[in-house]
Amino acid sequence: MFASTAALFERQFALEALMSSYTASRLSRWLIILSCCFATMSLKAADELLVYAFSAEGPVDGAVVAIDQIPVGQTAADGSLLTDLSGSGVRTLTITADGREVTTRVSAASGQLVDAVAQLEENTVYVDVYSQVESVADRNAAAEGTLTISVIQGGAP
Numbered sequence: 001m002f003a004s005t006a007a008l009f010e011r012q013f014a015l016e017a018l019m020s021s022y023t024a025s026r027l028s029r030w031l032i033i034l035s036c037c038f039a040t041m042s043l044k045a046a047d048e049l050l051v052y053a054f055s056a057e058g059p060v061d062g063a064v065v066a067i068d069q070i071p072v073g074q075t076a077a078d079g080s081l082l083t084d085l086s087g088s089g090v091r092t093l094t095i096t097a098d099g100r101e102v103t104t105r106v107s108a109a110s111g112q113l114v115d116a117v118a119q120l121e122e123n124t125v126y127v128d129v130y131s132q133v134e135s136v137a138d139r140n141a142a143a144e145g146t147l148t149i150s151v152i153q154g155g156a157p
Contacts, residue, residue: 049085049106049114051075053095056121063097063120085114093125 052075053063059079065072068091072083075097085091088109095102095118102118104125115128150157 047085047087047108047110047112049083049093049116051081051083051093051095052115052117053079053081053097054117054119054121055098055100060097060120063095063118066094066096067091069094086110088112093127095120095125 049067049072051065053060053065059077060075061077061079063075063079063081065075065081065083067083067085073081075081085108090105090107093104093106093116095116097120100120100123102120102123102125104116104127106114106116106127106129108114108129112129112131115130117126118124119126
């Protein structure tokens with residue numbers, strides 16, 4: 001009788017261990033799935049501004065980038081700076097290096113990414129605003145060319 005009671009306890013203990021192992025396994029699977037979901041949501045890029053600064057010699061290391069006169073960082077050795085551009089509306093982008101400064105206005109809505117390439121020697125900034133969900137195919141299929149805008153005020157340009 002003692003042997004059968006001991007065997008019964010062993011079986012029950014083994015069953016409980018198996019069930020707790022099964023429950024822990026299921027719980028760990030759900031935790032992995034949830035953490036992957038949260039990681040995927042955080043991988044979606046925030047509204048970003050990517051700036052490249054160049055001079056006649058090449059990429060500019062240490063160029064100060066300011067948005068609406070507030071410094072947001074300095075360019076790296078490759079001339080680039082990636083920074084947050086949250087919100088929407090028109091902003092003033094200023095890039096300063098070696099006594100030279102270029103300024104442009106950038107208009108982007110929430111959910112858009114902005115690339116700006118500054119040529120300090122030429123005092124020019126090329127800006128590209130695009131959607132986060134825009135594919136490479138969409139960008140490659142976009143029309144190329146020059147857009148000329150004339151502002152007429154009071155009947156005269």
